[in-house]
Amino acid sequence: MAIPPVVTTSNGCPVADPFSTQRIPVATKDYAHPQPPTGPLLLQDFRLIDSLAHFDRERIPERVVHAKGAGAFGEFEVTDDISDICSAKFLDTIGKKTKLVTRFSTVGGEKGSSDSARDPRGFAMKLYTEEGNLDLVYNNTPVFFIRDPTKFPHFIHTQKRNPATNCKDPNMFWDYLTANPESLHQVMYLFSERGTPASYRKMNGYSGHTYKWYNAKGEWHFVQVHFISRQGVVNLNNEEATKLSGEDPDFQTMDLFKSIENGDYPVWDCYIQTMTLEQAKKLPFSVYDLTKVWPHSDFPLRRFGKFTLNKNPENYFAQIEQVAFSPSHTIPSMQASNDPVLQSRLFSYPDTHRHRLGVNYDQIPVNCPLKSGSFAPQIRDGAMQVNGNLGSTPNYSGAYNCPASYQAPMKQSFNVPDEVYEGEVLPFSWLGGIISDYDYYQPGRFWEVLGKQNGEQEALVHNVAVHVAGADEHIRDRVYAYFSKANKVIGELIKKEVDSSLNCSGTSSPRL
Ligand code: NDP
Ligand code: HEM
Numbered sequence: 041m042a043i044p045p046v047v048t049t050s051n052g053c054p055v056a057d058p059f060s061t062q063r064i065p066v067a068t069k070d071y072a073h074p075q076p077p078t079g080p081l082l083l084q085d086f087r088l089i090d091s092l093a094h095f096d097r098e099r100i101p102e103r104v105v106h107a108k109g110a111g112a113f114g115e116f117e118v119t120d121d122i123s124d125i126c127s128a129k130f131l132d133t134i135g136k137k138t139k140l141v142t143r144f145s146t147v148g149g150e151k152g153s154s155d156s157a158r159d160p161r162g163f164a165m166k167l168y169t170e171e172g173n174l175d176l177v178y179n180n181t182p183v184f185f186i187r188d189p190t191k192f193p194h195f196i197h198t199q200k201r202n203p204a205t206n207c208k209d210p211n212m213f214w215d216y217l218t219a220n221p222e223s224l225h226q227v228m229y230l231f232s233e234r235g236t237p238a239s240y241r242k243m244n245g246y247s248g249h250t251y252k253w254y255n256a257k258g259e260w261h262f263v264q265v266h267f268i269s270r271q272g273v274v275n276l277n278n279e280e281a282t283k284l285s286g287e288d289p290d291f292q293t294m295d296l297f298k299s300i301e302n303g304d305y306p307v308w309d310c311y312i313q314t315m316t317l318e319q320a321k322k323l324p325f326s327v328y329d330l331t332k333v334w335p336h337s338d339f340p341l342r343r344f345g346k347f348t349l350n351k352n353p354e355n356y357f358a359q360i361e362q363v364a365f366s367p368s369h370t371i372p373s374m375q376a377s378n379d380p381v382l383q384s385r386l387f388s389y390p391d392t393h394r395h396r397l398g399v400n401y402d403q404i405p406v407n408c409p410l411k412s413g414s415f416a417p418q419i420r421d422g423a424m425q426v427n428g429n430l431g432s433t434p435n436y437s438g439a440y441n442c443p444a445s446y447q448a449p450m451k452q453s454f455n456v457p458d459e460v461y462e463g464e465v466l467p468f469s470w471l472g473g474i475i476s477d478y479d480y481y482q483p484g485r486f487w488e489v490l491g492k493q494n495g496e497q498e499a500l501v502h503n504v505a506v507h508v509a510g511a512d513e514h515i516r517d518r519v520y521a522y523f524s525k526a527n528k529v530i531g532e533l534i535k536k537e538v539d540s541s542l543n544c545s546g547t548s549s550p551r552l
Contacts, residue, residue, distance in 0.1 A: 102396075108152070125255055143360055147162060189381045215515055240292050
């Protein structure tokens with residue numbers, strides 16, 4: 041941005057001295073012995089009021105979750121043809137590039153919290169495609185804590201601050217999780233070393249949810265997306281993460297910034313797993329259940345692209361704090377599945393953006409559909425309308441099959457065969473909220489995966505023990521039983537370590 045030649049007020053009026061606050065001089069003038077002014081300030085001093093009033097309003101609401109984060113710009117490149125799965129135009133030619141912005145984040149902490157906290161990491165991306173902005177709002181874990189979206193506020197509250205003490209509370213934390221054991225798979229992931237990544241550059245991203253992608257013939261597949269880091273997956277252990285949280289809570293934000301500044305651009309390879317409806321019907325779990333992964337052996341990864349982060353933001357607030365991602369920001373060939381958590385997210389993100397950034401959040405430059413533009417003649421006015429408001433274009437339109445005398449140009453939507461539903465409306469708990477043995481099968485498989493790597497099982501046991509030692513005894517007993525559902529030995533090992541640490545200190549361990 042060009043620097044203006046002189047300092048001005050916000051309306052552009054030049055200011056001789058930015059600190060020249062207007063003040064009435066001393067009541068009695070003594071020109072022989074001039075004194076600094078000591079009288080009242082003047083309401084007419086717009087330069088001062090302009091500056092203070094704007095400062096008073098500098099803060100906008102922080103994100104209710106994922107408040108602390110770091111971001112960068114880059115580009116996606118198609119490496120392999122997947123036109124049999126998806127007809128997205130940005131994927132139609134090998135080598136084709138699309139600009140993007142990413143934001144990585146922790147989940148539970150506030151905007152000033154530590155980058156090294158034990159937490160899932162958000163992994164969000166906005167691709168500026170020719171068919172509209174495509175947001176991929178993922179995490180660094182392939183599964184999630186819930187499969188019933190009404191649990192989300194309850195769950196998040198228990199990972200945040202106790203309403204009375206305003207402190208993080210291990211009793212709340214474990215009380216919720218053990219009462220909702222579909223969370224076990226994600227909790228095991230969280231307390232493995234992957235719960236404390238060493239760098240935003242050195243972690244994978246996963247859609248977690250099942251999506252539906254359509255090819256040009258209108259055929260669709262269920263799809264899960266994996267971003268695999270070329271930097272490898274590198275983690276901190278619990279003690280390293282705790283130390284770093286105290287000494288350099290912004291470590292990972294700076295790590296991303298510096299690596300890009302130094303030309304060491306991070307790269308991820310992009311893969312899909314695909315599944316047909318017929319295959320989904322034979323699964324031992326619901327394809328809409330995001331507490332489950334699709335086993336690699338049955339659903340192998342297929343590469344389709346890579347992306348590189350090669351440009352830092354010039355202004356964090358404008359470009360990263362104000363970026364607004366949503367799973368509902370999508371393009372015609374990539375649609376949400378009926379995963380109820382995903383369906384709820386389609387509503388929740390634009391809703392929170394209207395609260396956090398305002399109703400015209402999509403006019404903020406980083407959120408504008410750069411390549412495709414947008415044209416929605418009925419979406420008009422509202423606070424901070426700054427893009428011309430579509431001028432004199434009529435503010436309504438007829439539909440494709442029902443023309444009015446003003447007819448906005450539009451593309452006929454294609455009719456595609458889709459899933460068919462009928463039946464009673466039932467509470468979710470009847471339909472999928474019930475816990476089955478299979479809910480513990482994949483956590484058990486995860487424990488076996490950890491067993492193949494040096495020290496990973498021991499690390500999980502240690503990481504849980506250190507955390508749960510701060511909880512009350514009856515909650516600790518529930519935690520041992522909870523992990524034992526994945527493998528009996530886990531609960532016993534955690535209890536052993538907790539008991540020995542409590543016997544040594546004679547008291548609960550310090551809270552983490
Ligand atoms: P596989 O043995 O084929 O895959 C295991 C996967 O686990 C690896 O490919 C890797 O995924 C991930 N992994 C490896 N080491 C670790 C570690 N130390 N911490 C966390 N994750 C690790 O088996 P399945 O596909 O049958 O899955 C078995 C279990 O592995 C699952 O129950 C799940 O808990 C876990 N897993 C599965 C994933 C999937 O999409 N199938 C993805 C991640 C974990 P990656 O290359 O993505 O890092
Ligand atoms: C951020 C809601 C589940 C990934 C957010 C925000 C809300 C929210 C309100 C703040 C957005 C903002 O202020 O800009 C929910 C709800 C969920 C849910 C209601 C379930 C019912 C998930 C899941 C994932 C996820 C399952 C990943 C698979 C993210 C990411 C961000 C985020 C990456 C940060 C986006 C950014 O960097 O701006 N979520 N979320 N969320 N969520 Fe979720």
